[in-house]
Amino acid sequence: MIKEFHTASEKETKEIAGDFAAELKPGDIVCLYGDLGCGKTAFSQAAIEALGVTEMVTSPTFTIVREYEGKFPVYHFDVYRVHSEEDMFEIGYEDYFYGKGVCFIEWAELIEELLPEKVYKIYLQYTDEEDGRMIRIEYPGN
Numbered sequence: 001m002i003k004e005f006h007t008a009s010e011k012e013t014k015e016i017a018g019d020f021a022a023e024l025k026p027g028d029i030v031c032l033y034g035d036l037g038c039g040k041t042a043f044s045q046a047a048i049e050a051l052g053v054t055e056m057v058t059s060p061t062f063t064i065v066r067e068y069e070g071k072f073p074v075y076h077f078d079v080y081r082v083h084s085e086e087d088m089f090e091i092g093y094e095d096y097f098y099g100k101g102v103c104f105i106e107w108a109e110l111i112e113e114l115l116p117e118k119v120y121k122i123y124l125q126y127t128d129e130e131d132g133r134m135i136r137i138e139y140p141g142n
């Protein structure tokens with residue numbers, strides 16, 4: 001299944017993310033793709049908060065992964081600064097990917113070879129509208 005949305009504001013993007021999060025369950029992996037500044041972090045933050053995380057959700061740009069507790073564990077990755085598979089092995093990525101939580105992975109294209117076969121793929125891109133975005137959600141199995 002594939003769903004597409006067009007948004008005109010960050011608020012609309014966050015609403016879509018919150019609705020999407022309601023479908024997630026432990027073991028799911030959400031991969032986010034798109035140019036710098038297109039809304040990957042805003043989408044992730046809203047979805048993570050919708051999963052019951054009450055602490056402030058911040059970008060893991062410099063730490064690679066942040067861990068949160070909500071309805072179940074939530075792991076937020078930003079792999080933009082990952083330089084090799086070895087970097088991912090050092091942080092124990094397999095424990096996260098195959099654990100009992102939900103993973104959000106920004107810049108997932110940089111670690112495609114490490115990802116399980118069945119993941120959600122979310123593509124965000126700018127549109128011609130000011131603050132506009134196109135969001136495409138591909139469900140596992142597509």
